[in-house]
Amino acid sequence: MLISAGDNLGGYKILEYKAVVFGTASSAEGSNYRQTALKKACENADLLGANALINMHIEICQIADKTQEATVYGDAVIVKIDSDYGLATGEIHEHKVNLEAYLPKARKSEIARVQEANGYKFVACPRCGTKYKTDVDANGDVHIKGFHDVDDDEPGLQIFCLRCGTKFTVPGTK
Numbered sequence: 001m002l003i004s005a006g007d008n009l010g011g012y013k014i015l016e017y018k019a020v021v022f023g024t025a026s027s028a029e030g031s032n033y034r035q036t037a038l039k040k041a042c043e044n045a046d047l048l049g050a051n052a053l054i055n056m057h058i059e060i061c062q063i064a065d066k067t068q069e070a071t072v073y074g075d076a077v078i079v080k081i082d083s084d085y086g087l088a089t090g091e092i093h094e095h096k097v098n099l100e101a102y103l104p105k106a107r108k109s110e111i112a113r114v115q116e117a118n119g120y121k122f123v124a125c126p127r128c129g130t131k132y133k134t135d136v137d138a139n140g141d142v143h144i145k146g147f148h149d150v151d152d153d154e155p156g157l158q159i160f161c162l163r164c165g166t167k168f169t170v171p172g173t174k
């Protein structure tokens with residue numbers, strides 16, 4: 001099975017698009033779960049009679065504490081050697097894909113501890129201990145007045161400590 005993250009394969013002509021195929025695997029199945037997910041997607045492409053997977057994408061998501069799930073998807077296609085391209089060989093070579101390059105987004109900032117005082121909940125900066133009063137909205141989401149999320153890539157609410165500048169995560173109530 002030829003694999004490409006792009007929408008074509010150099011030296012090959014796409015004859016037919018079969019379907020979008022998927023493969024999933026979780027890290028509970030072993031540390032090579034990304035390769036397993038790719039293998040499953042390739043098997044599904046193979047079942048359709050395809051000999052290549054193009055537009056290959058992989059998404060990693062956190063499904064539980066310490067458990068990630070990889071989903072590989074792409075277009076199953078039939079390709080043949082493009083004779084105009086001048087390839088001497090008639091063989092189709094297996095392409096190796098480095099899936100280790102696709103790592104799940106890690107939580108980078110420390111999670112602040114919640115403290116309660118006088119009926120209010122506070123979070124304390126993990127580095128300097130400066131306290132911030134939290135508000136909980138009708139949806140149960142935690143906010144800190146005057147602060148907004150500074151990191152869209154990390155799950156949850158991240159703020160910068162006003163005193164020491166440390167970025168930290170404000171834990172939710174749920």
Ligand SMILES: [Zn+2]
Nearest residue numbers: 125128161164
């Ligand atoms: Zn601080």
